[in-house]
Amino acid sequence: MAAPRESQSTRSPEPMAAVAASAAGPGTRAPAALALRVVAECGRSKARACELRLPHGTVATPVFMPVGTQGTMKGVTAAQLDSLGCRICLGNTYHLGMRPGPELIQKAGGLHGFMNWNQNLLTDSGGFQMVSLLALSEVTEEGVRFRSPYDGTEILLSPEKSVEIQNALGSDIMMQLDDVVSSTLTGSRVEEAMHRSIRWLDRCISANRRPDQQNLFAIIQGGLDPVLRSKCLEEMTKRDVPGFAIGGLSGGESKEQFWKMVTLSTDQLPREKPRYLMGVGYATDLVVCVALGCDMFDCVFPTRTARFGSALVPTGNLQLKKKQFAKDFQPIDEACTCPTCQRHTRAFLHALLHSNNTAALHHVTTHNIAYQLRLMDAIRTSIMEHRFPDFVRDFMKTMYGDLGRCPSWAVEALESVGIPLN
């Protein structure tokens, strides 16, 4: 691939709503690093198709963002991801911030240069990883304190430190450090975490040294309590940030609670800014949450499940290790244009999986990423062509065989936005 196209960030703005600049008034700051244009809206639901302009190119939304850990997908190279049509992916701040470390990555031209990835990157704050991976983490007003798993030294990840690392990585979208609590937790700790996340947002905003090139997103917290979540939305939307994430969900709460918090959030988020629903990647969830008004999604699920030989298809998934595929000479999905489906059969992949060949991981991961990207593309096209409700019904019919078998939470969620399934 060519060298990172840094010049893109200096291109003169097109007639899009330059979010940060418009909020502050023209001429008061450097050109915004993000602009969102709503291209089409569903006449019934809250679904919308947008163009999200970022420093490394324009992203068509709704978009699914695959997750890399050590700077690249497991089993897929940056070049392959690019050729699948991926225009934004996630880098993992916790891993990259610890090893090889932000200084080395900065020397390599930021994470884009280090990965040789010319498209957009979103980095997380590192906080979630610490709290979920490390038993020895402690949250105080200062930040998250933890012991390095590499050398045992004590490290404080403060909001300032998180932004400093993300500034060094050079991601197009950075996430604020938030106070993460389990989504099933209730009581005063949830309220404390919500208020602290607002205070930490302000500290992150002040710490961002490259607001003209790197967009800091706020993360809405408040657990499953509608009052707390509304309060958080009210406060955070007063801040001049380029985008908002809906956080603290997809952590074991019921689907019923989940969709209600999502729709409450999108109801209060501004139309002219992107809405990123964190940690969501099941096909049904994506379709429903687009209907509820979300634009961006990420999840490790499609790539993680690939490593167990599970291939995503419109009817659910194929467990390729199963005996029934040993002599099946069809591709994973006839309609899929990915390199795996163009070249290989289920029988071949079945054999690779059973011989523990790492190429199997590559082939299935490639297909699953292609599946997610194609699904989002189909959703977007249907919104643009004003037939999103029909798309949703067709999707559910194919996925569940019969609309009557569609999960009740999805039926309710879709009904709430004017897409009845029955």
Ligand SMILES: [Zn+2]
């Ligand atoms: Zn495929």
